[in-house]
Amino acid sequence: MEVVIVDSPSQVAQEAASRVLDYLHTNPTANIGLATGSTQQGIYQLLIDAYNEGRIDFGKNHFFQLDEYLGVPETSPTSFQHVLKSHFLEHVGVADGVLQVLDGNADDLESECSEFEHAIASAGGIDLQLLGIGRNGHIGFNEPGSAFDSRTRVVELQIETVQSNSHYFESEDRVPRHAITQGLATIMAAKFVLLIATGEAKAPALASMLCSPQSVATPASILQQHPNLIVILDKAAARDLP
Numbered sequence: 001m002e003v004v005i006v007d008s009p010s011q012v013a014q015e016a017a018s019r020v021l022d023y024l025h026t027n028p029t030a031n032i033g034l035a036t037g038s039t040q041q042g043i044y045q046l047l048i049d050a051y052n053e054g055r056i057d058f059g060k061n062h063f064f065q066l067d068e069y070l071g072v073p074e075t076s077p078t079s080f081q082h083v084l085k086s087h088f089l090e091h092v093g094v095a096d097g098v099l100q101v102l103d104g105n106a107d108d109l110e111s112e113c114s115e116f117e118h119a120i121a122s123a124g125g126i127d128l129q130l131l132g133i134g135r136n137g138h139i140g141f142n143e144p145g146s147a148f149d150s151r152t153r154v155v156e157l158q159i160e161t162v163q164s165n166s167h168y169f170e171s172e173d174r175v176p177r178h179a180i181t182q183g184l185a186t187i188m189a190a191k192f193v194l195l196i197a198t199g200e201a202k203a204p205a206l207a208s209m210l211c212s213p214q215s216v217a218t219p220a221s222i223l224q225q226h227p228n229l230i231v232i233l234d235k236a237a238a239r240d241l242p
């Protein structure tokens with residue numbers, strides 16, 4: 001594991017985008033797992049800039065969604081699928097369909113989850129997985145208590161997550177209580193994981209993830225075992241690290 005601590009959120013985005021670009025230059029056909037969340041926005045903008053400047057071509061990549069709310073229309077600005085398309089994929093010259101979505105409106109959610117796992121396997125696995133972290137230590141929507149051997153599935157969100165994400169919605173009671181997420185074992189199977197976090201609110205989660213014994217109470221702590229993990233933090237998020 002490599003932990004990189006920089007001064008500011010914009011430096012986190014720069015360092016992370018630079019690691020992604022380096023990785024893609026040596027792995028141009030990589031399958032990429034895409035996270036949503038405000039922390040990721042800076043990376044996506046820098047990748048769009050790199051594309052516009054001719055420094056990267058995403059034409060040979062396939063993309064996989066990390067997580068999604070249940071019951072949010074895919075055209076809603078709060079849909080993670082919509083965010084990934086409108087804030088990134090639509091700006092980097094990739095065809096429709098290169099994003100393997102998690103459809104939170106599927107009639108048969110169990111089949112949706114197993115088909116998603118099958119799609120990852122058929123593509124040869126996820127090479128690069130981008131991740132954020134929740135204040136409660138979740139990755140994707142794997143809340144505290146999630147099994148380390150969990151795969152893609154429907155989950156219930158904890159109140160802390162509902163509250164943290166409520167600013168994206170009109171009010172807290174509009175935040176979905178359920179989501180669909182890659183499981184912890186699904187995330188662990190990615191060959192390279194790049195997790196970023198900024199701000200003091202994430203500091204306790206980062207300390208538990210990196211410094212406490214592994215526990216389902218901090219789902220991100222499973223990543224301590226990952227053979228190829230880079231964690232990029234700003235000083236505020238690193239506040240509680242030794």
Ligand code: GLP
Binds near residue numbers: 036037038066067140
């Ligand atoms: C959200 C999402 C995660 C995201 C994390 C951090 O609830 N489920 O995919 O990485 O929490 O989000 P943010 O970057 O907005 O703090």
